[in-house]
Amino acid sequence: MSASNTVQTAKTAESEAPSGRMGDVAYTTIRKLILDNVWSAGYQATEAEVAAELGMSRTPVREALMKLQQEGLIKVTPRHGMQVLPISPEDMLQIYQILTSLEATAAELVAERGLDDASLKPLSDATAAMDAALQVDDLDAWAFADEQFHAHLLTLCGNEYLRNVVLNFWDRAHRARMVTLRMRPKPVHSTREHIELVAAIRSGDANLAGSVQRAHRKRAGTELLSLLNRLGLNRL
Known part of the structure; x- marks a missing residue:
């Protein structure tokens, strides 16, 4: 699936899924973008930029970023957003x-x-x-x-x-x-x-x-x- 298709899927899911599920949709979408190297090592974006890219509100995006940080895929810095971490x-x-x-x-x-x-x-x-x-x-x-x-x-x-x-x-x-x-x-x-x-x-x-x-x-x-x-x- 291309980056545009991945993001479009997230936008469609937000319009259809219950609000409590949107954190999962954001998590799945961002994780796929990282694992498929669409967002490669070093990629940076603020929380607002990620939310705009996915066509979603900031609350589920924030939840997703915290979870991805716990998994070691990204680093989240207050007021600076997220950065995709490299694999050596x-x-x-x-x-x-x-x-x-x-x-x-x-x-x-x-x-x-x-x-x-x-x-x-x-x-x-x-x-x-x-x-x-x-x-x-x-x-x-x-x-x-x-x-x-x-x-x-x-x-x-x-x-x-x-x-x-x-x-x-x-x-x-x-x-x-x-x-x-x-x-x-x-x-x-x-x-x-x-x-x-x-x-x-x-x-x-x-x-x-x-x-x-x-x-x-x-x-x-x-x-x-x-x-x-x-x-x-x-x-x-």
């Missing part, structure tokens, strides 16, 4: 260490549940969408399908606490992935690894599922960090 290669290293460990655990949990093909269909559909996107070199569609895969994996693991922790860090890594999406090799390896993970889960082999996901995350993290260092990208 060191941040990404630590984030990928978390993702590698917890997503491997999630994969093991899904395999242990012995889910049927119908339950696993969202994973299969996501890998098919990833493969189809590569066939037509649509990297944006590939990235969307990739995120859908991981979201479904976390839902299927059955551990809501694990899911919430991983999604928080997954969203932060999203910023770096989108910046470098067209700088990295075509994600053929990643697509194949997702297919291998689905096969391991379907077989009920928790150890194999965890191993496949752990290797996938380590490879992807190493690839991303090497690229950031090679290009001298010290902040995203």
